[in-house]
Amino acid sequence: MSKSRMPLVFGAALALLQALLIVAFAWAPTHTAPRDLPIGVAGPAPAAAQLTEKLRAASPGAFEIKTYADEAAATEAIEDREVYGAIVVTAQGPRLLVASASGPAVSQLLTEAAGRLSGAAPATPVTDVVAASPDDPRGGGFAAMILPLVMSGIAASALLAFQLSGTRARLTALGVFAVGAGLASTLVSVTWLGLLPSSAFWQVAAVVALVSFAVPSVIGGLGAAFGQAGFGAAAAVVFLIGNPFSAAAAAPELLPEPWGAIGQFLPPGAAATLMRSAAYFDWAGAGRPLAVLAAFAVVGAGLVVFAGRRRPAAPERPADDDVLVPAA
Structure with a gap:
């Protein structure tokens, strides 16, 4: 390669590298969405089954739903990192369990999903089972x-x-x-x-x-x-x-x-x-x-x-x- 062409080649290579870096680091954040995200549903079997169907119908393919007998079992599953969060069916309405330590973005997503299910009803109560550091709440x-x-x-x-x-x-x-x-x-x-x-x-x-x-x-x-x-x-x-x-x-x-x-x-x-x-x-x-x-x-x-x-x-x-x- 002649010396006169080297600056052109290096300049073009660096420009291509810059474009590649933008694609690598910007593409994933702009295509973020739940895909078989493991979550739990806890409560009496009929009510839990009904809620499971509502979640699947509202967001097809978004969640991998696991059922638990009660809130204690769902909490243990979150602490064992089997699921990112859980919706508990109670007589007073659904309650949401999250773990912001697993990623605040996931907790926010689950909170929004639970809110869509409640519709015009009062906001779903949220319990942070494993909280992120208070000095870094958004992660x-x-x-x-x-x-x-x-x-x-x-x-x-x-x-x-x-x-x-x-x-x-x-x-x-x-x-x-x-x-x-x-x-x-x-x-x-x-x-x-x-x-x-x-x-x-x-x-x-x-x-x-x-x-x-x-x-x-x-x-x-x-x-x-x-x-x-x-x-x-x-x-x-x-x-x-x-x-x-x-x-x-x-x-x-x-x-x-x-x-x-x-x-x-x-x-x-x-x-x-x-x-x-x-x-x-x-x-x-x-x-x-x-x-x-x-x-x-x-x-x-x-x-x-x-x-x-x-x-x-x-x-x-x-x-x-x-x-x-x-x-x-």
Whole structure:
């Protein structure tokens, strides 16, 4: 490529990248809607069945409805992260149970759905079974903290892949970064900003440390093993797919299919789900996101070891008869 054309090519590539970023980060929020969102209906069987039919008729395909005998059973299901909320049928009318800690956007959606069912009747009473942090009632701070965790991991992976060499040095740097990030980020997000409850300090620190090991180990390991191509592909997947479809500000069931589900198998989505489970629900529903992040961490460590064992090919030595002997 001639030097005169390089500015044109780079300028066009950057403009295309900008457009791609807008699509990646703006498309999902503009197509948010419930899709088989798990909710509960509790109360006497005939009344619960009637309410279930009304919900399905009013919003086809929006909800995956599970029935419970009473309010206590529905509350337990919410606390176990089986459902995002529940409508309880009582003699005084329906009551709504939500968990804003699962995502304020979901709680608002369920409140609006219950309001449409009540029609002109008095507003449906709402009980927040598991409330979000009072310092972050709308969940904006929680959603915003996931991106820095991933971006710092990508930055660390670049240093890991291209500035350090050797398995021991890379694994040591990963360990120090993970522990330091877990403590420092939790001090900021929990103690100072109050984005998560202070009682969950060590749970949050453990999740942050796991994310801070998993992300740079995989991306940096691929970079160390396969060069810039491996690094760029992994970073692009995590940043362009993982972040927009992490559901950190909502729920996977509110995102376009199948991207909401795919996002849960990438570090940002798994991190957001695991963070909520650890901080608010006593690790309920933590199995899958924990397995995803653990798998990334194990694979990443394996890549680092693999890259450390690769040795550049030694330069070929010329044959004895090819050696030039200077003339006397």
